[in-house]
Amino acid sequence: MKKVLLIGRSEAGKTTLAQRLLGEEPRYHKTQAVTLVGPIIDTPGEYCQRAEYAKALALYAYEADVVALVVSADEPFMLFSPGITSLVNREVVGVVTGVDKPGARPDLCDSWLRLCGCRRLFHMDALHGEGVGELLDYLGADGSPARPPDETKIRRSPAEPIKTAKKTPKKVPKQTEK
Ligand SMILES: Nc1nc2c(ncn2[C@@H]2O[C@H](COP(=O)(O)OP(=O)(O)OP(=O)(O)O)[C@@H](O)[C@H]2O)c(=O)[nH]1
Numbered sequence: 001m002k003k004v005l006l007i008g009r010s011e012a013g014k015t016t017l018a019q020r021l022l023g024e025e026p027r028y029h030k031t032q033a034v035t036l037v038g039p040i041i042d043t044p045g046e047y048c049q050r051a052e053y054a055k056a057l058a059l060y061a062y063e064a065d066v067v068a069l070v071v072s073a074d075e076p077f078m079l080f081s082p083g084i085t086s087l088v089n090r091e092v093v094g095v096v097t098g099v100d101k102p103g104a105r106p107d108l109c110d111s112w113l114r115l116c117g118c119r120r121l122f123h124m125d126a127l128h129g130e131g132v133g134e135l136l137d138y139l140g141a142d143g144s145p146a147r148p149p150d151e152t153k154i155r156r157s158p159a160e161p162i163k164t165a166k167k168t169p170k171k172v173p174k175q176t177e178k
């Protein structure tokens with residue numbers, strides 16, 4: 001399965017989508033740091049809501065094969081600027097999630113995402129698992145959830161070493177009596 005970077009405002013539904021892609025039942029968990037689970041890089045919404053963090057997202061894009069702009073179908077406005085996909089040299093797809101929400105306007109979200117430069121768009125209700133299979137197919141998982149390979153486990157950031165790495169004990173200098 002291709003490695004995907006999930007970007008979107010806080011509460012857009014990135015972690016819920018990540019859990020579905022991994023075959024897990026969604027359970028709420030506020031993302032506190034950029035997190036790699038198997039082939040999915042989940043990011044806290046604050047990364048695209050604060051200019052000083054937003055630059056880091058462009059760098060994380062180089063760790064991924066595909067970038068997904070995740071937008072909730074009931075968004076009152078678009079957070080991403082027109083043409084933003086040109087900032088990265090990876091394919092950027094648009095994911096409209098929460099299509100089940102009251103007041104959902106997936107068609108409006110589609111037009112915003114197209115303005116951003118997304119050519120491929122996915123609609124889903126990730127909370128209940130509707131429409132997630134199409135994204136899994138696109139990512140090359142044949143509609144089956146991606147399970148993190150054993151050795152990958154969970155890393156808080158793609159740059160962090162894998163936890164199974166051997167630790168070398170610290171040398172404590174001997175104390176000499178005066
Ligand atoms: N109805 C509905 N609710 C959803 C859907 N996806 C997510 N939610 C709800 O939206 C809330 C926020 O979802 P998260 O997946 O945690 O959002 P996030 O983008 O990861 O948020 P941050 O970690 O703060 O960046 C949760 O209460 C989810 O249950 C959906 O497709 N439909």
Ligand SMILES: [Mg+2]
Nearest residue numbers: 014015030031
């Ligand atoms: Mg999250």
